[in-house]
Amino acid sequence: MTRRLLLSYLSITLLVLLGLEVPLGHFYASGEVSRFVGDQRHAAEILAGNLEYSLERGAHDETHDLVADFVRTTGSRTVVADSAGKVLIDSAQSVAAGTDLSADDDVATVLRTRTVSTTRGQQPGSGDTFTVTAPGSTSTDIHCVVRVLYPLDALESRIHGTWMTLALIGLGVLLVVTIVALALAHWVTRPLRALERATAALADGRLTGLPAVAGGPPELRRLAVTFSITAHRLQHLLQAHRSFASEASHQLKTPLTALRLRLENFEPYLDTQAHGSLDEAVEEVERLGRMVHGLLALARLENSASTPERADLDAVVADRALTWSAFAAEHRVEILVTGPDVGEVWAIPDALEQIIDNLLSNALRVSPPGTTITLAKAPAHVHRPPMAELHVIDEGPGMTEPERERAFDRFWRAADSYHEGTGLGLPIVQQLTRAGAGEVLLRQAPGGGLDAVVRLQPAGRDTNGAPLDQTSQRAWVSAF
Known part of the structure; x- marks a missing residue:
C-alpha cells in the first residue's frame, strides 16, 4: 500500500508539473521567437536604410564599412544587391559580385512589392537560419536590396536551456514530493503494518499483546x-x-x-x-x-507446531503394507503395493504412518472379501508443482460426489454406513497432510470403489542434482 500511495502522490504531482511547465515552456519559446524575429527584422530595415543613403551618395567605402560593422555586431551573413538584383557585397564572399539574384523568391518579392520578406530555411554549410530581405528605397526608387541571414543557434540554445531548467525544476519538485510522500505514506500505513503483524501472529497462534498504533490517521x-x-x-x-x-x-x-x-x-x-x-x-x-x-x-495436532522432516515414503508404505497384510488376510482382502520408488518426502514426524493406517483402516472396513486394496505410488515429476502421490484404492461401494465433498467434516458418516467408524479418520489424515504442506483428496476409483490420493512435497534434488533442504525445497516448489 505504501508503494501505491507513493505512486498516486507522484502521479498527481507529475500531472500538475506537466500542466504548468509545458504551457510555460511553449509560452517562453514563442515569446523568444517573436522577439527575435521582430528585433532582427528591425535591424535589417535600419541597415537597408543606411545602405540606401550611402549608395545614393556614391559612398561605396562607407557601404562596405556599414556591412562589416553590422556583420561583426550581429554575427550574421549579409548580402547587398543593387536595384536590378545583382550582388554588390557578400560578407561571406561566397557569391561573386555581379551575380543576379533577381530570380530568388525573396529578392523578387522585395523588388516587386518594396516590403520586407522573412523566411526560415536550411542553408548549405551554415545550419538553420532566419533570413530577412529588406528594400533600401525612397518613396520612388529602390536603390538596393539587403539580405541578412541570422543563425538560430543562440536562440535555440536559449530555448533548450529554458526547457532544461524547467525539467530540472520538475525533477527537484518530484524528489521533494517523493521524500514527503514516502514519509506521509509510512505514517498513513503504520497502523496497517501493525495489523499485518498482528494478523500473522494470530495465524501462528502467538499474538501476545496489542500492536503499537501510536501513529497514523485516527x-x-x-x-x-x-x-x-x-x-x-x-x-x-x-x-x-x-x-x-x-x-x-x-x-x-x-x-x-x-x-x-x-x-x-x-x-x-x-x-x-x-x-x-x-x-x-x-x-x-x-x-x-x-x-x-x-x-x-x-x-x-492443532496445538502443536511440528516442523516437517524428511521421510522415506517407499519404506513407510512397505512397512505399513506388511503390518496390515495379516489383519487384511483375516478378512480375505489382499494389500498390493505398486508404482516406482518415490524417495523422500516432507512430513511431520510419524505422520506418514498415521495417514496410511487411517486410510487402510477405512479401506479395509468397506472392502468385500476377495478384493484388493492397492497402494499405488506416483513420482513427483508428473505434476506441476511437483508433488509425490500415494493412492489408497479399494474395491468397496465408493462414495458419491456429495459424500466425497463432506467426507473430511468431523464426525460425518455416510447415511448408509454400516461400519463402526467415528468420522474422525479422514479429518486426521487431512490435518496431518496439511501440516506437511501437502493435500489429500478423494476420487472415484476407475473400477469402482474409492481412490484416496495423498500428495506430499518431495524432499528431492534441484535441477543440478544437489540435495534440497526444507527451505530450498519450498522455494523450488513455489517457483512452479
Whole structure:
C-alpha cells in the first residue's frame, strides 16, 4: 500500500508539473521567437536604410564599412544587391559580385512589392537560419536590396536551456514530493503494518499483546485497536476450544474405560438372551473410546507446531503394507503395493504412518472379501508443482460426489454406513497432510470403489542434482 500511495502522490504531482511547465515552456519559446524575429527584422530595415543613403551618395567605402560593422555586431551573413538584383557585397564572399539574384523568391518579392520578406530555411554549410530581405528605397526608387541571414543557434540554445531548467525544476519538485510522500505514506500505513503483524501472529497462534498504533490517521488507529481487541477475543475462544477438546477427551477416556470393564463384568450375571445387547453396548463404548482417541489426536495436532522432516515414503508404505497384510488376510482382502520408488518426502514426524493406517483402516472396513486394496505410488515429476502421490484404492461401494465433498467434516458418516467408524479418520489424515504442506483428496476409483490420493512435497534434488533442504525445497516448489 505504501508503494501505491507513493505512486498516486507522484502521479498527481507529475500531472500538475506537466500542466504548468509545458504551457510555460511553449509560452517562453514563442515569446523568444517573436522577439527575435521582430528585433532582427528591425535591424535589417535600419541597415537597408543606411545602405540606401550611402549608395545614393556614391559612398561605396562607407557601404562596405556599414556591412562589416553590422556583420561583426550581429554575427550574421549579409548580402547587398543593387536595384536590378545583382550582388554588390557578400560578407561571406561566397557569391561573386555581379551575380543576379533577381530570380530568388525573396529578392523578387522585395523588388516587386518594396516590403520586407522573412523566411526560415536550411542553408548549405551554415545550419538553420532566419533570413530577412529588406528594400533600401525612397518613396520612388529602390536603390538596393539587403539580405541578412541570422543563425538560430543562440536562440535555440536559449530555448533548450529554458526547457532544461524547467525539467530540472520538475525533477527537484518530484524528489521533494517523493521524500514527503514516502514519509506521509509510512505514517498513513503504520497502523496497517501493525495489523499485518498482528494478523500473522494470530495465524501462528502467538499474538501476545496489542500492536503499537501510536501513529497514523485516527480512523486507522481506531481500526487497529478494534481489530486487536477482536483478535484477542478470537484467540481466546480458539484456545478455550482447544483446551476444552483436549481436557474433555482426557476426562472422558478414563470413565469410558471403566464403563467398558463394568459392562464386560456383567456378562456372567446376565441372561443369555441379553448377551447380544451387552455386546452392542460394549461396541458403542469402544466406538466412543475411539472417538475420544481421535479427538485427542486432533487436539494435539492443532496445538502443536511440528516442523516437517524428511521421510522415506517407499519404506513407510512397505512397512505399513506388511503390518496390515495379516489383519487384511483375516478378512480375505489382499494389500498390493505398486508404482516406482518415490524417495523422500516432507512430513511431520510419524505422520506418514498415521495417514496410511487411517486410510487402510477405512479401506479395509468397506472392502468385500476377495478384493484388493492397492497402494499405488506416483513420482513427483508428473505434476506441476511437483508433488509425490500415494493412492489408497479399494474395491468397496465408493462414495458419491456429495459424500466425497463432506467426507473430511468431523464426525460425518455416510447415511448408509454400516461400519463402526467415528468420522474422525479422514479429518486426521487431512490435518496431518496439511501440516506437511501437502493435500489429500478423494476420487472415484476407475473400477469402482474409492481412490484416496495423498500428495506430499518431495524432499528431492534441484535441477543440478544437489540435495534440497526444507527451505530450498519450498522455494523450488513455489517457483512452479
